[in-house]
Amino acid sequence: MTKEDKLQKSGSDRKKRRKIGWFWPLGLAATGVAGLALIALRGCWHRRMSWPVRAQGRSYQVCLDCGIKRLFDEKSFCSYGPYRYDLNELAAWDRERREHARSTAERRSSQSAGSRLG
Numbered sequence: 001m002t003k004e005d006k007l008q009k010s011g012s013d014r015k016k017r018r019k020i021g022w023f024w025p026l027g028l029a030a031t032g033v034a035g036l037a038l039i040a041l042r043g044c045w046h047r048r049m050s051w052p053v054r055a056q057g058r059s060y061q062v063c064l065d066c067g068i069k070r071l072f073d074e075k076s077f078c079s080y081g082p083y084r085y086d087l088n089e090l091a092a093w094d095r096e097r098r099e100h101a102r103s104t105a106e107r108r109s110s111q112s113a114g115s116r117l118g
């Protein structure tokens with residue numbers, strides 16, 4: 001970044017927040033292929049999601065357009081994870097995620113700097 005670059009960009013003042021946390025890459029990886037395929041196939045971006053519904057001990061949202069489901073975290077009040085039509089798949093994904101989170105928390109000390117995010 002040079003000074004000239006900064007001057008030019010000052011017109012469009014957009015700040016990109018890159019570091020949202022550990023959550024993002026995990027969600028992206030899971031959503032990635034399947035999610036993009038769904039968008040391509042159905043032309044639905046799942047913008048209109050229902051209010052969270054409770055089922056099988058979890059909360060999830062349903063797309064009002066195509067009926068796909070997504071997990072919803074009541075504590076942080078935001079949806080997360082992949083989009084799936086099958087609730088059982090979501091449950092399995094969530095279970096896997098929790099186990100993964102626990103195992104990574106146990107060895108927090110050996111955290112290597114990951115610059116994979118492009």
Ligand SMILES: [Zn+2]
Pocket residue numbers: 044045046047063064065066067068
């Ligand atoms: Zn949808």
